Amino acid sequence: MISGRGSNMEALIDACDNQVVRADVGLVISNIESAPGLAKAHDRGIDTLFINHRGRSREEHDLDLVAAFQQQGVGLICLAGYMRLLSTELINAFKDRILNIHPSLLPAFPGLDAQRQALEYGAKVSGCTVHLVDEELDHGPIILQRTVEVLEDDTVETLSARILEQEHIAYPEAVSRVLSPGFKLEGRRTRVVLPE
């Protein structure tokens, strides 16, 4: 699910094409018709849907999403710059099967403008977090985190660019972990138990 350029979406499509991730991207949904990522996905031969959220309740909108994902046989939903909160209906329909990526080392700097928050706080290290989505914002169990050093002369733009590079590595790796048969969720701790 995207709302914008979909650069993390492209990283996931690439990883599936290269079989780094053993899965197929079955469907890309955007709530914004003009999202550049929607056209990119279409050009790469992936089914796409625009489902407008305007003028409808979050529940109505999200039940359409659930129907579309189920019809396509989707097993895992990845939020890639999808700029809306999810309803309980959607979260429960895909319990522990929705991933999000956030540009900070959660629980530090949740919410909007995480890179700006990190700079203003004066953090020396930031990064990105891929986590399962639960009902609280940027809060669910963490699949993986990658760190990025904050440089003394960083601006929001330069820091965001370096974090984005790590996001493109982190997201496919996180999807592989969650799809692994050994993936376990123990409270908030996640692990991959490989067979002997």
Next chain:
Amino acid sequence: MISGRGSNMEALIDACDNQVVRADVGLVISNIESAPGLAKAHDRGIDTLFINHRGRSREEHDLDLVAAFQQQGVGLICLAGYMRLLSTELINAFKDRILNIHPSLLPAFPGLDAQRQALEYGAKVSGCTVHLVDEELDHGPIILQRTVEVLEDDTVETLSARILEQEHIAYPEAVSRVLSPGFKLEGRRTRVVLPE
């Protein structure tokens, strides 16, 4: 200032002895008479003081600390496992000249049991932070942070031990930064501007 074994204190003494840090440890103060670090410092020929906090207000106690530090000509105070909040009097007497080390990547996991907090949250990365002390707990401007990967089988003990190794590297490095003539504090961001 210590309250316990003083392993970060020893790392700082070593760094000064080896001239990795260009400074001398002038005085070690503990609020606990039996703190093992106090005996270690004494054995290494460093002046030590036990200043009891019991039965006295925080302000009374801290004014004794200020007097002791000033008499010794101390320019920078390092908290190394000192388990008491500082009064405004002490913070203001050594404004931006008091350092603390905390076993997490602040602002994540402030307060007690930071390593346990990180494990229970399911963080995949933690570390340590050296920061200037202000009136809020674990909050002042950050001098540096070092990261530690959280392993799937980590316990509080194993994670704490690996973070402590990084603390012993981080603290001397942070002291060097703060003592550098190029050290600058800009809002919450710290930097070292080296001469051309």
